[in-house]
Amino acid sequence: MKKITFLVIVFTQFISGQNDITLDYYLPQNVSYNANIPTPKEIIGHEVGEWHVTHDKLVTYMKKLAEASPRISIENRGTTYEGRPILLLTVTSEKNQANIEQIRQDHIRLTENNSNALNTDNMPIVVYQGFSIHGNEPSGSNAALAAAYYLAAAEGNEIDNLLNNTIILFDPSFNPDGLQRFAYWANSNRSHVLNPDPNDREYDEVWPGGRTNHYWFDLNRDWLPIQLPESQARIESFHHWMPNILTDHHEMGTNSTFFFQPGEPSRVNPLTPKMNQQLTKEIAKYHAKALDKIGSLYYSEEDYDDFYYGKGSTFPDINGSIGILFEQGSSRGHLQESENGILTFPFTIRNQFTTVLSTLEAAKNLRVDILNYQRDFYTNARSEASKTKNKAYIFGDEKDATKAYQLAKIMKSHLIDLYEPTGDITINGKDYKKENSYIVPKNQKNHRLIEAMFDIRTKFEDSLFYDISAWTFPYAFNLDFTETTTTGNKIDHLSIKKGSINKESSYAYLFEWHEYYTPKALNMILSKGIRAKVGKTPFFVEGKDYDYGTIMIPVQNQKLNKTALYNFLKKTADVSHIDITAVSTGLTTGIDLGSNDFEALKNQKVALIVGNGITSYDAGEIWHLFDQQYNMQISKLDTDNLNRTDLDRYTAIILPNMRGNALSSSIINNLKEWVRNGGTLIGFRNTVNWLKNNDLLKINLKEKEMTARNISFEQKESFSGAQVTGGAIFEARIDRSHPINFGYKNKTLPMFRNTNIYIEPNEQSYNNPIQYTPKPLLSGYISEENLELLKGSVPFQVQRLGRGRVIGFTDNTNFRAFWYGTNKLLMNAVFFSKIM
Template identity: 65%
Template sequence: MNAQEKPSLSYYLPKDVTYNKTIPTPESVLGHEVGKWHVTHDKLVMYMKTLAASSDRITIEDRGKTFEDRPLLLLTVTSPENHQNIERIRQEHVSLTETSGANAQISNMPIVVYQGFSIHGNEASGSNAALLLAYYLAAAEGTQIDALLKNTVILLDPCFNPDGLQRFASWVNVHKSKHLISDPQDREFDEAWPRGRTNHYWFDMNRDWLPVQLPESRARIKTFHNWMPNILTDHHEMGSNSTFFFQPGIPSRTHPLTPQMNQDLTKEIATYHAKAFDKIGSLYYTEESFDDFYYGKGSTFPDINGSIGILFEQGSARGHIQESENGLVTFPFAIRNQFTASLSTLEAAKNMRTTILRYQRQFYENARKEASRTTAKAYIFGDEKDAAKAYHLAEILKRHNIAIHEIQNDVTVNGTKYKKGASYVVPRNQRQHRLINAIFEKRTKFQDSLFYDISAWTFPLAFNLSYDSLSSLSNAGSEIDDLKAPSGNLNGNGQYAFLFEWNEYYSPKALAKIRAKGLRAKVAMKPFTLEDVAYDYGTIMVPVQNQVLNLQEMRTFLRSVAKESHLNITAVSSGLTEGIDLGSNNFEAIIQPKVAMVIGDGITSYDAGEIWHLFDQRYEIPLTKLDTRNFGRMNLSKYTHIILPNTYSLPKDITNKLKNWVKNGGTIIGYRNAVRYLSQNNFIKLDFKKTGVDAKNVSFEQRQDHNGAQVIGGAIFNTKIDRSHPINFGYIKDELPMFRNTTVFVNPNEKSYNNPIQYTDAPLLSGYVSEENLEHLKNSVPFQTVRRGRGRVITFTDNTNFRAFWYGTNKLLMNAIFFSRMM
């Protein structure tokens, strides 16, 4: 097709196929042919609903909404006859993963294929190809399509990321010229920050299949487990100078829990893609990049669930047309390749149907055998002082159809107390045995040293929960069908003060509500005991005296705060304690924080989005976003704290303005590479460890692997903490697992009390790290703070808010906000 030529259906669709004229084409609904403009999500929804209303091959389902209230649609496509028995087909299919399906007649069962598009919103050829795929499946006529629909149930997810797609489509359509511009320097190809890759809170949703923290993920994971599809395709784009990639990826980078048969079948499916691309003359490659290690990606999550995940990556036009090493890449060309891969997937599924169905059944049979042989019969996890955090891990397990049980009574295992109501038991002998292993395992030995994503995600460590293996199920209580969040209440009838501990995950939410109401609150700098209850560092006291509310109004308000924050608040009748009394100067007043965050060019949007989400969705604390474009005009004096997410540098005028603000009393909190920026610009002086590896004997061919092996892509390391320091208030152990994906190593401060968090002598808990970097990490410090003028500088070398599921270290940021004056 000529670069400036208008696209047409004949360019995309298979030849020698007739189409039902009563089925509306995309152009008849959208007002333009596929590929002329980038489809916006509202138009995509409009076409899918119109198509479903016109075809007895399609039913449509609205599974919820994004953060921006866009619908999360799913089309179920199969023959009309199958639709009449769709629930029976689903149940029979899922039975293959259970013992009840041991004798199921596979020869008569349809295969189930989940086809999903554009989880990265600015990789838009996928969702635009979904228009064509839906039309083809609804309108194509003949024996070939009849055989496909009879033997296949297609779960068509036209857009994994509605918010991001809408943002990107608006950008490139606004900047499209009548006579298309292919110059890569044109503004069309340079999206404004934060760009359309991510969802509303700037998350990369192709990392959330396992944590399931976002509404888009929850919808698709529910669909996945409801159907247990045999193949799941994930359509992406990559750099404009690339061609087309399909899996398998690099063989040595497959997770060891993934059976070899999975990779063999993926390779056989790849022959269908190759044949289809050979036919249309499109370049492609396979097995040379990407991996199948982290189970939180769309192409890898299916592999630990008895399915086959397939990644497609198309060299992107990033707009409507762009120059590349392979000539002009047009948007219609990219769409056609994605559509071609969709059809070749369905062709492979139809022809390999019985083989793939048998593989699914065998996967779960083998998993049950493995489970029956394991000496560890269950995992127990919990936190006696933080029921909410344990609940949220249990919530993830339930979303993955993993059976969990209450514990019958409080129990101590290996010296750790597990409390009923704040602990759970996970039997290992169940259908999701392999997924349970993937969630709980700690792994430090690897076949390869390069990872496309993180190398560790051990969930109890991410949540900073105690966990142990159990040799029997004697401590397991009833299985939990309806998991309920921990309750909270106001206890006691005292009229002197109200107390709540800082250990619970939602304690910061409660404190924020209390301060926003105008109530004074103080924090205990030392432990104490009152009315036979031991209160730890960081306990919050709300005195009754001199408040804006009277006692009864305070009771009513604090009762609602307790319930909303899933914690208990106790009304006490005396200030006399064992330890510091409630009127002691060791109770420090807490100011009401007014927090801002620097965003925009130069800031990593992922890191910023995680912080925004934490404040807005979890703790309901207002967070002002300060864009670097307008920083010079902003009045910073209204903010007590400014957070600086990951950045390498900022313009001089922004740096000077931040310096003056800190000197005048502000607290700046820097993360990851912002730590280097703050040190280089004299906000704080840090002693960085010198790194570097001898490369004199490394060949040109080996250079990438050599350098890549020094990257810490994401692993978990142990620290020892000083619980008396305000940065660690709320933690009950002397150790804290930290997630790290940087090679910023800071030597400890000469004063021991300035090193309240320090990596241990043997810090590696789970994941890959080179021997050299492990040596650098030992006894280094991820946190430092210093006074500057009347203000304070706080630095974290590590991301304490990673991907919204690193619950275990979220409180470090909250401590830096509420308790910075006490440091």
């Protein structure tokens, strides 16, 4: 009984402490503060940590600080998908603010030629501090309230010295939409009497959670691909300033303590200089000292790594900067039990706040060393680049200008110089058309970043990866590429290919299926009620070859008259960046335009199953693909409501990666009946197992039991982790005549894989239109055992069920929005399933 009474007293103390929290809990003691600077509570109506700050309140406070303090300037760099501002504060001394552009230009000069004339003893260091890129890891953005107040209001020699020698780029919320979503959840489930019970609803947010942005993307994987508006804003800021240190404040499991980098020493990308990690260790000493002072437990050089350059704490490392990851054990709400005692939200905020200041102290004290490191990084990079002489990469696709443009756009955003070939050229049997190709000279400032983007690596020091092990961009875009000594003309401004239609026709219009945006064009045509057909075999007419999958629009018997049809197709070509050709005859070499080998196409009504049990990342990628890339309607059907949904409205239903038994037996029966009546069910990743187990897809899987031999208990985690295929790139042979491969010009296709699902090939060879080659590994890590299983397996199968089709993909063809090269596989499954 005494023990229970003691626990009640402890809980009451924690609860009381949470409700009575003041700003003094976070701020350094013995520091005076400017009374003219408003505290967070005076603006947002509650103390830091009392409630979860919503993004709108965070924005309001940051704007008020900028109005009140001459140390702070503020800019809105754009908006999220939900229309929220993407703010950046620049914090420094009033004197520096008056000369900020000259300081920036001098700082950039440190990365250029002839930087030795600059005296780093007299230069400020630039620190980019960013918070809560995962919206349900909120202690970072809530700490930003206290940190911004401290930087604006603190007085004395210490803060003056810091601000005179430091430019702070302060990003209070990396993920505005996600932060808002999670704050709503935590606040709407907060009790007056705070309850630390981890079973309480407060600590179990509804699907998809607040981690991601509007389209359910993990923004911390988008620093290199920069496909999302939040990423585009911060990468522009990064290159505008070239900060010396970038911090990324996260959270981890409730039972964890606090982590700061460096991470696992054996998992650092080999392209990262060793001095980067040495300086990271020096900075880490300041975090340890600061956390020791407040009694917080922590660890370093474990768990996390610096391999994938698409993460916020690793992207800086290939750009002459130092990335620092912080991970705080999460309260996930306001107060929660943990193995380390009752974990309060204010405590998590205080740790983040403490390391904001320790980072700035380290930057101030190591300022000259870190500035010199940045200069040396680019000096050494230029030296490496000069040894490449006139070598370059060339990439392109003779049939698809858009994919090449999209990769060029990414590289241009990273300030990489691009050149256009002076004419069409052929290298190693691949044709590079002038208007569809780009040359990337190796001998330029961002040489190391270029090598990181084109990196092909199959040997690794460690077999464990926190994220993917390969991201080779030309493979991701399914582009032809090679090294070359070809030169060209520098491109100052990128422009996407314009669409065209050559003339008005009285007979028919044709366009090949190769260009990236052809699904957008076809959807516009079918949605307008215009009849269109797809050619199943190649043909030649009026001086031009047409490949598998060519779309034909007859002029006669359409709902639009001849001129109106032409005008509509002209608009369609323009917005879809495709070429449409008018023809005057149906007589061809090959199949004639009236042949039965032209199949009529129907307007597609597509649904996407989302909700509990579905991986939100995968679902969001598909939603984004339809909504943003192809401008196609897609209905999101929640798993909780599927029993009440009229499936007959839809021609195709997509089932992303699924965990457990997300769908009830009645839903399964409804889906089976819907397929039998003519629907197309498309499943990805683990859903392939579900399709098999529920007799929707008859396949055999290749499996091998992994038995540990001479593995100690200590090595157990490493042994099992080595069997994870977290993300690598493999070569598949494709049958171009199969409708799933319409629009692909090569006989092989780079495929991204992050599962260990291996389908045995069908006994009928024509049922294996995509099959991994005998030597499939192109780039990345896979264990020897899994590589053997992969060889000859098939990542795709399609089978009839009644009048419908069931399609299974073992892997994600839409990975993180930048895997443009395999996006069309899903669109082919949607539009052409009936002829498979």
